[in-house]
Amino acid sequence: MDSAKNEKAVVVKFTETFSTLAVLNVYWLFCALFILPLFSATEAVFYCINKYMEEGETEFRQIFFHYVKSNWFKSFKRHILPFMILLVTILDALVIYFSPMHGAMRSLMLGIFLLMSILAFFLFMYQLSVMLLDNGTEKTMKYRMLKALFIIMRYPHYTLALFLTLFVYLLIALYFVPMLIFFVVSFPAYCFTYVILKKINQKSHRME
Incomplete structure (x- = not known):
């Protein structure tokens, strides 16, 4: 009986999480169609997922759009630099990939910029997750970026697990496009928030 209840609870929780992520995306x-609220909307996804994990909140329409409206301009200041770093590294990797350069030098340069792009992506996503810790108290960009870098260096196993999870998701999404439509931002946000809240943050509290 208990086993059946547990299985039912798992199914219910999975369905709830699945639908929540789809709606948020x-x-x-x-x-994103309006371009300007892109940063605040991305923050709002992380914010709502944080509330879902911490408080069990599931009704997000009003919360999401209120957050977007309240943080429309402030979010640019918070994230424009990390985003530009990410964008530049990706563009550099693409330039090298499509360049007429051949041989070992091309492979070496491409590998370096791919690694830099992945690092920039993880820094960007981690600093978004870090921003919402401690009830969303304001944190400087320097603090968020240093904290994100510390997490990558201190917990490489979590970063590797995230990389593999998102890589598998991307492979699936390439063959099943709805996975991109409904989870392209919300699923990575969920993964990073889960690692920060349920793994790293809890471990840090136990050590205090």
């Missing part, structure tokens, strides 16, 4: 896509 649709909200994000709607905001």
Whole structure:
């Protein structure tokens, strides 16, 4: 009986999480159409997932759009530099990939910039997750980026697990496009928030 109840609870929780992430991603896509709220909408996805994990909140329409409206301009200041670093590394990797350069030098340069792109992506995502710790108290960009770098260096196993998870997700999404439409931002946000809240943050509290 207990086993059946546990299985039912797992199914219910999975369905709830699945639908929550899908809805949040649709909200994000709607905001992304207008370009300007892109950063605040991305923050809002992380914010809502944080509330879902911490408080069990599931009704997010009002919360999401209120957050986007309240942080429309402030989010640019918070994330424009990390985003530009990410964008530049990706563009550099693409330039090298499509360049007429051949041989070992091309492979070496491409490998370096791919690694830099991956590092920039993880820094960007980790600093978004870090921003919402401690009830969302304001944290400087320097603090967030240093904290993100510390997490990558201190917990490489979590970073590797995230990389493999997102790589598998991307492979699936390439063959099943709805996975991109409904989870392209919300699923990575969920993964990073889970690692920060349920793994790293709890471990840090136990050590205090």
